[in-house]
Structures are given as C-alpha cells and as structure tokens.
Amino acid sequence: MEKERQKTVDTQEKKGYYKGMSPLIRCKKCKEPFIPEEMIGKCPNCGEGYNLYEETIQQEDSETPSSINWDVLPPKVEVWLEFISGKRAGEVVKINKSRFIIGRTDGDLIIDDPHVSKKHAAIEIWSRDQMFIKDLESKNGTFLNNILVTRTKLKDGDIIKIGTSLMKFHVKLL
Ligand SMILES: [Zn+2]
Numbered sequence: 001m002e003k004e005r006q007k008t009v010d011t012q013e014k015k016g017y018y019k020g021m022s023p024l025i026r027c028k029k030c031k032e033p034f035i036p037e038e039m040i041g042k043c044p045n046c047g048e049g050y051n052l053y054e055e056t057i058q059q060e061d062s063e064t065p066s067s068i069n070w071d072v073l074p075p076k077v078e079v080w081l082e083f084i085s086g087k088r089a090g091e092v093v094k095i096n097k098s099r100f101i102i103g104r105t106d107g108d109l110i111i112d113d114p115h116v117s118k119k120h121a122a123i124e125i126w127s128r129d130q131m132f133i134k135d136l137e138s139k140n141g142t143f144l145n146n147i148l149v150t151r152t153k154l155k156d157g158d159i160i161k162i163g164t165s166l167m168k169f170h171v172k173l174l
Pocket of ligand 1: 027028044045
C-alpha cells in the first residue's frame with residue numbers, strides 16, 4: 001500500500017500535478033470544480049476536505065476474481081463507450097468482453113493519438129455492479145472524472161480521459 005501511495009505521488013509530481021497542469025476535481029459536498037494544490041486539502045469554495053490518495057488508490061486492494069471468463073460479458077448487461085470530444089466525437093464503441101483493452105497499437109479499442117500508450121488502460125466488467133477502469137502503467141495516465149486513477153470502480157455516466165480523448169462510460173442493466 002505504501003509503495004502504491006509513493007508511486008501515485010511520484011506519478012502526480014512527474015505530471016506536474018502541483019504546477020497548474022492538474023485536471024479539475026469536483027467537491028463532493030458543494031459540487032464546485034477546483035484545481036487541487038495538494039494531495040490533501042480543502043475545497044476553496046466550502047471548506048470540505050478532500051484526499052486524492054483515497055481517490056487514486058481506493059480500489060487497489062480488491063482482488064481480481066480468478067473465475068471470470070474475460071472473453072465474454074457477464075449476462076444481462078450492456079456496456080459501451082461514447083467519444084464526447086475530438087475527431088471521433090459521437091462515436092459509440094460497444095464493450096463486448098469482460099476485459100476490454102484500450103491502446104494506441106494493442107487492444108480492443110485502438111486510439112490513434114501520440115498521448116496514448118501502446119497498451120494504455122483496461123476496462124474490466126466483473127459483474128453487473130462491479131466494473132473497473134485500470135491504468136496499464138501508461139505514460140500519460142488514465143483519468144476518471146478528471147482524477148488520475150490506477151484502478152477505480154466505474155459507474156454509468158463516468159467520464160474517462162485517455163490521451164486527448166474524452167469518453168463517457170455507459171451501462172445498461174437488462
Ligand atoms: Zn465545496
């Protein structure tokens with residue numbers, strides 16, 4: 001855990017997280033967006049505390065189940081990505097397996113963008129209510145709702161940023 005935390009800090013520093021290049025985060029209480037100056041701090045609008053360590057590593061300790069068939073989706077669920085920016089805006093990509101890789105050259109969804117790593121991130125659909133985004137040690141990181149993530153739970157409506165592409169994650173339970 002400590003090692004992961006240090007890695008998160010190193011990654012954040014490498015990305016200039018403290019130097020104004022940081023993405024916005026949204027206050028959980030007042031919902032106002034702001035740029036965090038530190039990993040732990042307070043919302044400048046309402047004073048509510050935030051902790052980016054919790055946001056970035058919150059799902060690190062959940063074990064990946066070994067019983068999943070990664071080539072198919074769990075039953076009674078439809079999952080898809082919708083590009084909401086860039087030249088592919090409006091394009092819809094169906095996620096048709098439990099482990100769906102996004103990358104520049106390798107994977108189930110290829111994004112031709114120099115800011116995307118060869119194998120950048122994976123979307124894992126474990127069950128109808130357990131879905132994750134996992135960064136595959138990409139160079140420029142994977143963002144969920146503007147927060148840098150390593151492995152974090154996904155829900156319908158979440159915004160994923162990979163390279164310069166913004167994608168909305170959609171889930172429909174059948
Ligand atoms: Zn606030």
